Amino acid sequence: MRIAVAADNELKPGEMKRVSLDGKRLLLANAEGQYFCVDEMCSHEDYSLYFGCIQGKRIKCSLHGSYFDLASGQPLNEPADCPLRTYPVSVADGQVWVETA
Numbered sequence: 001m002r003i004a005v006a007a008d009n010e011l012k013p014g015e016m017k018r019v020s021l022d023g024k025r026l027l028l029a030n031a032e033g034q035y036f037c038v039d040e041m042c043s044h045e046d047y048s049l050y051f052g053c054i055q056g057k058r059i060k061c062s063l064h065g066s067y068f069d070l071a072s073g074q075p076l077n078e079p080a081d082c083p084l085r086t087y088p089v090s091v092a093d094g095q096v097w098v099e100t101a
């Protein structure tokens with residue numbers, strides 16, 4: 001399933017948006033002008049990464065401080081040791097599109 005989740009100029013670099021899509025809670029993030037989409041909830045505990053912050057192309061969980069690579073979803077430091085799921089993002093027709101299938 002591919003769906004438009006934001007206007008292409010909706011988020012400034014460093015901003016995020018929570019998206020509910022296909023029964024999943026996702027996080028759309030603008031990191032250095034590029035859009036990424038990952039699971040909203042941290043893989044360590046059930047805590048929203050929306051409350052974290054974006055640094056470069058990484059997102060930091062504000063509960064225990066793990067960083068995740070937004071492109072790969074891989075955790076970069078403990079305590080998280082499982083990757084976030086990532087979703088393909090494209091920009092077309094003035095919209096940001098996310099694919100979940």
Ligand code: FES
Nearest residue numbers: 042044045061064
């Ligand atoms: S809940 Fe995110 S690092 Fe612990």
